[in-house]
Amino acid sequence: MGTKMSKAGKAKKGAAASGKSGGGSGGNDNIDIKLDDxxxxxxxxxxxxxxxxxxxxxxxxxxxxxxxxxKKKGGDDTLFAMKTLRKAALIKRNQLLHTATERNILQNIQHPFLVNLIYAFQSDDKLYMVLDYMGGGELFFWLKKHRRFSEARAQLMGAEITLALGALHAGNIIYRDLKPENILVDLEGHIRLTDFGLSKDGITGPGAEGGTKTFCGTPEYLAPEILDNKGHGKSVDWWSFGTLLYEMLCGLPPFYDTNIQKMYHKILCAPLRFPSYLSDDAKEILRGLLQRKVEERLGSGPGGTDEIKAANFFKTLDFDRVMAKEYTPEFKPPAGRNDTDATNFDLEFTTEKAIDSVVTTHMSETAKQKSNFTDFTYQNEGAMGS
Known part of the structure; x- marks a missing residue:
């Protein structure tokens, strides 16, 4: 739904605060969740x-x-992004467990470069998550518009993404769906990761040891070890980061092909090539991140995220200042005529009437029991009175 096409003809899913993730097995999704009074x-x-x-x-x-x-009635004028999910669709696609994982990650990890969960609640037919609104839209929107970024722009965005992934990894969580659609931009030009539906917690190592074997993600950004079904860990996120950084600098992922099977073959076998305009520091970090052998990949050693931060590509940045958002991004999205015109989102969606659609497919009693999410309801303490 809401398929977008880049200038290169690459199909992309439309999304905002948290678009739709790629595939993956749902596992045992019979979870009992109740409303918190x-x-x-x-x-x-x-x-x-x-x-x-x-x-x-x-x-x-x-x-x-x-x-x-x-906007919350009776509160201030703070804007939020409300994600609505139909329970029947989640059950049909075995996604209840993924949704519960996303909800828990959003509550438990607070970070400047991860989207924050403000409220969560449910009805008989739907789940609702109220998140930070990022008025600059998706990174995908800007890549489509600008084709590629300068190294300075990619450097600061890449540093912020590195810190976001590092925070997840410190909590033994792998993200597994890093792509432009899942990176939101605020009106100052800073980023936040969103959509944790494919994330996996309890992952302690960089590779198969202490990892998982689920085949999931978005084709262009899949690491070789996922394609080989060898088991994977935190290092898959660094491969995806290398793919994304290459795309920001060059305009397309390094192994992109319109034929998915050919693209998988390229990810596994094709040589990594660079345009002549890339700096040596950019080539160096991309070679390190896009190593097919997990043990040789940048970020897979005992230093983890610190290995990425130490790359020459980031040598002009102080990561403490990056965390504090003390650097001014090269590009700031336009603010629009007013706070609510959503000028940085796709007109395909913003021209629709905003309503809470009526669910026409009703669930059986068994399905309703499966979708009763215990402790789903949540309010961020910082949102009291909002």
Whole structure:
């Protein structure tokens, strides 16, 4: 749903605060989750619900629902991105466990370069997650518009992405779906990662040891060890980061092909080639990140994220200052006429009427029991009164 095409003809999924992820096995998705009574609605005195929010714009759509720009009634004028997910669609595609994992990661990891969960609640038919709104839209939107970035622009964005992935890895979480659609940009030009539906927790090592064997992700960014089904760990994120950094600098992923099987073959076998305009430092970090042997890949050694931070490509940056957002990004997205015009999101979505669609496919009682998410409800303490 909401397929976008880049200038090179590359199909992309439309999304906003958290678009639709790639495939993957759902595993055992029979989870019991209940509503938490302690968060109450200012509007009706009951549990927090969709009626507590003013729906302003559609920002993106995916296979399981959509993302809307919203504002909380009775609060201040803070804007949020509300992700709605149809339970029946999640059950049909065995995605309940992935959704629960995403919800838990969003609650438990707070970081300047990861999107924050503000509220979570559910109805009989849907799950709702209310997240930070990033008015600059998706990185994909800007790659499509600008084709490729300068090294200075890619350097700061890459450093922020490195810190985001490092925070996940420090919590023994692998991201597994790094791509331009899942990187949001704020109006100052800084980034945040979103959409943790394919993330996996409990991963302690860089490779197969202490890892997982699930085949999942987005084709262009899959690491060789995922394609080989050898088992994988944290290092898959550094391969995907290398692919993304190459795309930011060169305009397309390094092994891109319109034929997915040919692209998989290139990921496994094709030589890595660079355009002549890339600096030696850029080539060096890309060679390190795009090593097919996990043990030789940059970031896979005992230093982990510190190996990436020490690369010559980042030598002009102080990562403490990066974390504090003390560097001014080269590019700032336009703010638009007003806060709610969503000018940096695709018109295909923003011209739709923002409504909480009625679910026409009703679930069986068994399905309803499967989709009853215990402790799904959440309110970020910093959002009290918002």
């Amino acid at each position: 302690k968060y109450t609605s200012k509007a009706g005195g009951g549990k927090l619900g969709i009626d507590d929010f003013e729906l302003l714009k559609v920002l993106g759509k995916g296979s399981f629902g959509k993302v809307m720009l919203v």
